[in-house]
Amino acid sequence: MTARLDSAAPTDAVTEVMSVAPAEVATGDSLRVVAEELTAGEIGAVVVRARGTVVGLVSERDLVAVVASGGDVESVQAADVMSTELITVGAGTSIAATGEAMLEAGVRHVLVERDTGIVGVVSIRDVLAVLLAGAR
Known part of the structure; x- marks a missing residue:
């Protein structure tokens, strides 16, 4: 969690609450590696990269679905379960607008991008x- 969560306002840019340098795995990493990253970072999703490019996102939901169906976390790879239709917001997007985008897309995590590429991840927990x- 980011230190700015308590002092940020809904109209502030999403960069105020995003996780910088999000956890990453490679497409060929097993779901065990994904689970280790999720646990170590106390997070709900990891970015998946291939040859330096963001190609997907694996969430705890994806991991649980594999385990629930009897899948083997050692043999199933990040590429097998990652979401590839990524929802992104610009770095200047407000926190409130980011929440609206998440609600519309039905996702819990969005990627934050600048001209240089992906610069962070925001979770629904950050937005909430x-x-x-503000309601307290």
């Missing part, structure tokens, strides 16, 4: 913390 802080 800001919105609820």
Whole structure:
């Protein structure tokens, strides 16, 4: 979680609450590696890269679906379960607008991008913390 969550406002740019340098795995990494990254970072999703390019996102939901269906976390790879239709917002997008985009897309994580590429990840928890802080 980011230190700015308590002091950020819904109109602030999403970069105020995004996770910088998000956890990453490679397409060929096993779901065990994904689970280790999720656990180590206490996060809900990891970015998947291939040859330096972001190609997907694996969430805890994806991991649970494989385990629930009897899949082997050692042999199933990130590329086998990753979401490839990625939802992105620009770095200047407000926190509130980011939440709206997440709600419309039915996702819990969005990637934040600048001209240089992906610069962070925002979770629904980040957005809710800001919105609820304003309601207190």
